[in-house]
Amino acid sequence: MVVNGELVAQLIKKKVDCMSEKWENALIIYVICQNPSLMAITKYCKTQWAPKCEFKVFKHDEGYYVVNLETREDRDSTLYFGPHLFFGKAMIVKQWTANFNFHNEVLRVVPIWIKLLNLPLNCWCPESLSRIGSAVEVPIYADECTTKQLRISFARILVEMDVTVTVPHEINIADSEGVTFKQKVVYDWLPQFCQKCQKVGHSYERKAGPTTMKKVTQKWVEKRNTVFQEEAVVITDNELIPMEML
Template structure:
């Protein structure tokens, strides 16, 4: 039954399941073929047929299946196919196709994960030829005068971060750091979380206008603001720019920078603040016409691995919950190797704490659509460093009630982060999907 239920993936890596045999020998068998997800960006529309995708995949190995978005043409920026490939050979970065008019097309092939294979040991999972550099046991911070160093990138993997009129510290550059603020909201009645980062914070009156516009356009009743860059003394003044019927809570008492604000419309929303922490605010939210609350944890993770340990342990102290629970925000951490491209390679040390936290809390990621990577460095030259550090994690009770809910990652607008919209609407009816017709099909020669 397990063998026939399809491929099993954990954090983007396949679980190899085989039928048991009394003569099976772990030492004798060599793992050669592994199912891997492969993306084909900018695939021409006339190559999106099932048979054509299977033939393209056969250039790399044995095609198994395509994901739902590819099969239903819900996303046309790239096709995603699961292919069994021989990892003992070098994985190609592109394939050559011949168009109907005889033109040769080079199609880029992006492997979401490339498993290491050691030719010396003839085993998968490691590579003796690769340089082994273990991470430090703890994050090291060393103060150095600003005039002596300035902003310099060293070749040894350390980066010097400088600020005006402040001392400079050597900080381990383990991942790209998003220096921006965030917008996060919940509409309990119609149902919707909205997550948007704002460059420069809310000190700019234009940012406040944009927040108010989003509140109005999406009918949002609860909003969380992350990394607003507003000092505590100006907090009350900025509150007056919003409707007076809204109530506020913040974490200035735990963080001098007050990185997390939560505000809600007290006329229609009951919100009970359960826990306030330096890196999250945990609350119970319900509509006044409804008696069933949901638990919501607004998260803004700090930038270093060491500082985020308090985030993981803090949420773990809340314990497993029986009510529907969503933990959403900017975690400032990737969860697996597929969550970053064009940046520093993702190490086990970097994701170990986050993965352990997800396993202990029995969380899973809410279904999502749109761009996979939620943050990029907006590089003008060369490839962009892209990561997935914004996400929503939910428990089993949430899946039982809101299993149909999806997170929509919108295109970045005012920031280098993708807005995330999660609509909590009633379960969809069992009606069929509407017929979809692409106008380009009518121009095909064989139509």
């Protein structure tokens, strides 16, 4: 079709939705500061995640992987499993979406587990936790111990956060009576972000103040030959005679 004088490829919604359903249980994997092989990622998923159904792993040239799980149960249990480590290296795991963009999401927006220490027990319903999580960033899930209240020391929520900005360590919560209180936020893990190259995995810090460097110059110096004279003597039967007198 033509829109404003330009050709536009119009897709059929039914066909697009059908393909979206095929990938709705897929997860995006990105290992920070490492480039593992397809076989290594597949083995990791089998041993560490142990999904109940079969799955497929696809490698993208941008450096990330797509793990397509068959069931939503396997997908959600994997997300609950975090934070994820790949042999000691931090690994980003997030749910695939139709508008997923590697550079805009994996390198900037990262799922982070947060703890809400000593959160009042009457604030633990799913809707309240979702509202509290939205004061940090975009809430995704609460872990099983939180939803079933098997642990009451802290609530734990998975939140998608933009790691390029300063993260809050304290938020304000207003209860049903309108009383506002401060809530401490603790992060299970936060990735380093480099402001220079706009990538996660390391940081770039400028040293404060001017840096003075010594200027090194080269100067040609004439080479001179230095002759060392040694005193020599000749030994005769009667006496020692200096060499210069011979």
